[in-house]
Amino acid sequence: MSDGIKKFMFVNTKAPYGTVYALESLEVVLISAAFDQDVSLVFCDDGVFQIMDKQNTEASGMKNFSNAYKALGDYDINKLYVEKESLEERGLTLDSLMDLTYEDEDDDWAEKPSINLVSRAELADLMDQQDVVISS
Amino acid sequence: MKFTLLINEGPYQHQASDTAYQFAKAAIEKGHEIYRVFFYNDGVNNATRLAVPPQDDRNITERWAELAKEHELDMVVCIAAAQRRGMLDADEAGRQGKDADNIHPAFRISGLGQLVEGGIQADRLLTFGD
Numbered sequence: 001m002s003d004g005i006k007k008f009m010f011v012n013t014k015a016p017y018g019t020v021y022a023l024e025s026l027e028v029v030l031i032s033a034a035f036d037q038d039v040s041l042v043f044c045d046d047g048v049f050q051i052m053d054k055q056n057t058e059a060s061g062m063k064n065f066s067n068a069y070k071a072l073g074d075y076d077i078n079k080l081y082v083e084k085e086s087l088e089e090r091g092l093t094l095d096s097l098m099d100l101t102y103e104d105e106d107d108d109w110a111e112k113p114s115i116n117l118v119s120r121a122e123l124a125d126l127m128d129q130q131d132v133v134i135s136s
Numbered sequence: 137m138k139f140t141l142l143i144n145e146g147p148y149q150h151q152a153s154d155t156a157y158q159f160a161k162a163a164i165e166k167g168h169e170i171y172r173v174f175f176y177n178d179g180v181n182n183a184t185r186l187a188v189p190p191q192d193d194r195n196i197t198e199r200w201a202e203l204a205k206e207h208e209l210d211m212v213v214c215i216a217a218a219q220r221r222g223m224l225d226a227d228e229a230g231r232q233g234k235d236a237d238n239i240h241p242a243f244r245i246s247g248l249g250q251l252v253e254g255g256i257q258a259d260r261l262l263t264f265g266d
Contacts, residue, residue, distance in 0.1 A: 021266075031248040136144060
């Protein structure tokens, strides 16, 4: 911890609509942006389904909140880690996911991808570097 | 050490709240500080003052309330999660035009910022839930 800024990591492990965890986790993430902390998100296990492209909840009657992930870049939340093994185990690739980006203010507002593909071992190292890990 | 506890599951259905309670009690006995207990997801249901568990079972809400009174614990219920699930204090019931309230006075309703702030202020934030 330096300058009173802590590293917060929100770990998402569950599919988006079967339970309320994904939606309510996202609500905490958006609030955390107001506290000027170092925030990152992880999508692993069934959590990778949270950021699948072209979500359609019409038939299930659930509220489709997937567009909110696209707003994360505007909140300066641009470190999204997707676990490679979780994608592979589910027959998914990066192309299955939404195109989540942010504008880099240190690079003339160039649009850059927010999603980083990481291995399970790399993810363990990243978690080790955090001050606060909140998972659901 | 200074702890913030996050409780994400409701009472009786899940052991999360019981484990958190036992942890809080043990930590205080060992001289640690509980900075805040934050109730989120179905965890907000731990704050109901209307539960009537069988007499030979623990009363989860009352047990928290007693611990809070004894040690001046700050027990916070997330307002957004509470509203979704029909958990209201008297002020909120008035504001929403509802004819009843059910939050135990030992708990207070506030926003998610209290969870993030709890994570910033405490040495450790512990999650109790799935």
